[in-house]
Amino acid sequence: MQRLTIIFVFFIFNLTCFSQASTDTTTSVRQRAIPPSSRRVDTTFWRTENKTKNSFWGNSTYISSTINFAKNKEYDFNLGRTNGIASYSERGLGDYSISSWGIGYGLTNTSSQTKQTVKAFYEYNYFPFIIIGSFGVRGEYIYNITDKQNYLRPAIGLTFVYVDVSYNYSFLLNGSKSENHYRHGFSVRLKYYLTKKNWEKNYFVRQTIR
Structure with a gap:
């Protein structure tokens, strides 16, 4: 347990020290005439x-329970890194694309x-602003310290x-001789993204030239 505590503290230290974002701004431009006979160009x-x-290290710190x-x-507590991408389109449409990974401790x-x-996890979440079509997938490797059991948990x-x-x-993963303490489950997870302001933001822009 002492080694696990040292690793956990070191992990937290790294998360808080390297939560920095880039302020680079890039554009991808496309022009077209509407309609073809018109002099107006969009x-x-x-x-x-x-x-x-760095898409692996991401741009914010992930905390969840x-x-x-x-x-x-x-019950568990998780800490990790998130790569958040926000896209803003026309008429208030847009979405969040959120991928996260990290470690956790549970009882x-x-x-x-x-x-x-103790556990390691990866998850991906997609949330359109119209809500319809949102989904999340998650995979966990879980090690039961008390019984020395290993689990894989997709969600x-x-x-x-x-x-x-x-x-x-x-x-x-330990075979049929060990008791599975979980089997089917239904999870409710509360999350917070530290430095969410650092998420990558993509804005759709339309300009009309006559």
Whole structure:
């Protein structure tokens, strides 16, 4: 446990020290006449602000807390990195594309005792501003410190940027001799993105030239 504590503290230190964003601005321009016989030309382009320097390291720090309603109820806390991309189109349309990874610590309440777990995760969430069509997928590797069990847990559900609801199933990798403490589960996750202002922003711009 002492080694895990040292690793966790080192991970937090790195997250807080390297949360910086780029202020680069780039554009991609396209011109077309509407209609072809008209002298009017519409120029459309995407203007990018805070271009992400490294898509793996991302542009903000990820913090979340989860309740998993499964065979045995589980609580966890997660910390990691997020690469957030916001796109703003015409008429108020747009979307968030959010990918995150990190580590977590959890407690599982069983009838006999409380189990401690550590985990590594990756998740991707897509949230259109019209809400319809939002979704989230997540994968976790879980190690039960108490019972020395290994799990893989895929999940799929809905995202509302700061709140996720999802269905998951935990696959026990230790074989049939060990008890699966989870199996089917339903998770509610609360999330916060530290330095969300650093997310990459793409703006759709239309200019008319006569």
